[in-house]
Amino acid sequence: MKFRELIHNDFLGICIQLGYYFCIIPEKAVTTDKIESRNYFFYTCIVRTLILYCHICQWVKMYQIITADIFIFDELVRNCAITSIHFQSFVKTSIFRQNYQLFENVIDFENVLYKNNDQKVLLIYRDTLQAIKNSRLVYVFGILIVIVFYIAAPLFRGPYYVEMGNETVTIIQLPLSAWSPTNNYFSNFAVTGAMGAYLAMVFVQTDLLYYCFLYFSICQLNILEHYIVHFHHYSNELVNDHKCSHVMALSLTQKIYIKYHQNIIKNVKQLNDALKNSLLIDLVPSSIQFANQFYIIATNLNIMQCVCIGFFTIMLMSRVMAYCYLANQISVQSQKIGSAWFQMDWSDFPNEMKKMISFCIMRAQKPLVITLGNFGNITLMTFVGILQASYSYVMLFITL
Numbered sequence: 001m002k003f004r005e006l007i008h009n010d011f012l013g014i015c016i017q018l019g020y021y022f023c024i025i026p027e028k029a030v031t032t033d034k035i036e037s038r039n040y041f042f043y044t045c046i047v048r049t050l051i052l053y054c055h056i057c058q059w060v061k062m063y064q065i066i067t068a069d070i071f072i073f074d075e076l077v078r079n080c081a082i083t084s085i086h087f088q089s090f091v092k093t094s095i096f097r098q099n100y101q102l103f104e105n106v107i108d109f110e111n112v113l114y115k116n117n118d119q120k121v122l123l124i125y126r127d128t129l130q131a132i133k134n135s136r137l138v139y140v141f142g143i144l145i146v147i148v149f150y151i152a153a154p155l156f157r158g159p160y161y162v163e164m165g166n167e168t169v170t171i172i173q174l175p176l177s178a179w180s181p182t183n184n185y186f187s188n189f190a191v192t193g194a195m196g197a198y199l200a201m202v203f204v205q206t207d208l209l210y211y212c213f214l215y216f217s218i219c220q221l222n223i224l225e226h227y228i229v230h231f232h233h234y235s236n237e238l239v240n241d242h243k244c245s246h247v248m249a250l251s252l253t254q255k256i257y258i259k260y261h262q263n264i265i266k267n268v269k270q271l272n273d274a275l276k277n278s279l280l281i282d283l284v285p286s287s288i289q290f291a292n293q294f295y296i297i298a299t300n301l302n303i304m305q306c307v308c309i310g311f312f313t314i315m316l317m318s319r320v321m322a323y324c325y326l327a328n329q330i331s332v333q334s335q336k337i338g339s340a341w342f343q344m345d346w347s348d349f350p351n352e353m354k355k356m357i358s359f360c361i362m363r364a365q366k367p368l369v370i371t372l373g374n375f376g377n378i379t380l381m382t383f384v385g386i387l388q389a390s391y392s393y394v395m396l397f398i399t400l
Contacts, residue, residue, distance in 0.1 A: 009106065009107050009110060010110060010129055011106050011110055011128075011129060011132070011212065011215075011216060011219075012103070012106055012107075012209075012212055013132070013133070013136070013212075014136070015136075015205065015208050015209050015212055018201075018205045018208075019096070019205060019209065022047065022093070022201070022202050022205050023043065023044040023047040023048055023093070023097075024093045024096045024097065024202075024205060024206065024209065025096070025097075025103070026096070026097050026098070026099075026100040026103075048093075050198075051090060051093075051198075051199070051202060052090075054086070054178070054195045054198065054199050055083075055086060055087060055090055055199075057178040057179045057180070057195065058079065058082070058083040058086065058176070058177065058178045058179075059083065060178075060179040061079055061177050061178045061179045062076070062079045062080065062083060062177075064179065065079055065177075074296070074299065075173075075177060077292045077295055077296065077397070078177050078292070078296060079177035080288075080292060081288075081289045081292035081293060082176065082177060082196075083177070084285050084288075084289060085203060085289060085316075086199045086202075086203060088203075088278070088281055088282045088285075089199070089202050089203040089206045089207075090202070091278050091281060092206035092209075092210070092278050092282075093202065093206060095274055095275070095277075095278050096206070096209060098274075099270075099274040101270060102213055102270070102271060102274060105216075105267050105270075106212070106213070106216050109216075109220070110125075113125055120226065120230075121223055121226060121227075124219070124222050124223055124226055125219060125223070128215060128218070128219040128222070131215065132211070132212060132215050135211060135215075135322070136208055136211075139204070139207070139208065139211075139318075139319070139322075140204060140208075142311075142315050142318070143200060143203075143204045143315060145311060146200070146311060146312045146315050147196070147197050147200050149307075149308035149309075149311055149312060150175060150196060150200075150308065150309075150312055151175040151193045151196065151197070152308060154173045154174055154175055154189070174188055174189055174192040174193075175189065175192050175193040175196050176192040176193065176195050176196035176199075177192075178192050178195055178196075180192060207319055210275065210323070211322060211326065213271055213275075214271075214323075214326035214327065214330065214370070215326065217264070217267065217268050217271060217330050217368070218326065218329050218330055218333055220264045220267065221264060221330070221333040221334055221336070221337065221368075222333060224257065224260055224261060224264060224337060225333070225336055225337060225340045227257055227260070228257060228337065228340040228341055228344060229340055229343075229344070231253060231254075231257075231344050232345065234253055235249040235250050235252075235253040236249070238252055238253060247350060250349060250350075250353060251350075251352075251353060254353055254356060254357070258356065258360060261337065261360070261363075264334075264368070265368060268330065268334075268368040268370075269368075271370070272369070272370050272371055275370065276370070276371045276372065276373050276374070277373055279323065279370070279371075279372055279373075279378065280372045280373035280375070282323075283320060283323065283324075283372060283378070283382065283386065284372065286316070286320050286386050286390075287386045287387075287389035287390045287393060288390075288393055289316060290313065290316065290317060290386070290387070290390035290393075291389075291390045291391075291392075291393030291394045291396075291397060292397075293309055293312065293313040293316065294313065294390065294394045295394055295397040295398065296309050297309055297310055297313070298394065298398065299398075317387075320383060320386060321383050323378065324378055324379065324380050324382045324383040325380060325383075327369070327370035327377075327378035327379065327382075328378070328379045328380045330367075330368055330369070330370060331367040331368060331369050331370075331377065331379065332367075334364065334367045334368035335364060335365070335367050336364075337360075337364040338360070338361045338362075338363075338364030338365055339364075341357050341360045341361050341364065342361055344357075
């Protein structure tokens, strides 16, 4: 499939182009031409080497902080919070590159939807598209403000004063806690600021793709519910279009929807298998990340800096809440499928069809879920648990 075909996918939208430039999209989604594929491979090597260099600089800085003669706990907290976030995004990019099927599912589904041209279904689809576009706009706008605030925060943040023997050494803070090859403050400020902005954009892109795939599963379930609720309408269309008997049309319609439900179950399982481990290393450390930011705010009396770091913390919490909310909605919406089958008028159906509906209702009682590794389902209570753990960590940091 040519990359130019992917550009026009409405559901993924600009995520496709950004994924191309940040080398998140797999090679076979870009081109089928061997020369173009080779060129993209070299481009990918350059981009991912640059990203890896930025990560190594952060880890080197963490090592320097830990092994320094004078240990600065506040700086370690700041480094750990941002380094872990950027490392998570790097892991996600690798996952996406190995799971082209996720992109293909969305692309093929949209093509079929537009080909069928069912206006009521397209209305549901466009409502989801609008929700995704609004989420992207709010999220990207918020992150851009965060980048500006985070780069500007050191200007309002006082330096560290470290006693070394009879001397007091002044350590001025930088936008990103990362190693820099120069000793000039302005060069270091520019380099670390550019590193932070670049890694933040990679971080944003991976989050946007995750949200798209979660929204996609919800959209599929909403459309299936619509089909079941209007079961008789679509079966009558089969009678009119194919001149078949009413009973045969009912049976064919039921088989189509059962197959559609099976495909959704397969897609959600595929999505969960691809994302569950990355979500584990993303959401589990979130409580520590929140606690780090709360600790920085609580131990800093500079109002401007508190505003900058506070906005960054709000965005961190919002993205985690979005993950938990969307995963929870997949579970809730999947259970509505059973209610839709039950509430449908199937009193005059043949006995065989009634048995199949009973099986459909029973299957829908087992919700589709997105999990944290193999440890549990992601729900809104997951977010509550993260906040509770964050409070405990903040109290621990303050007592140290």
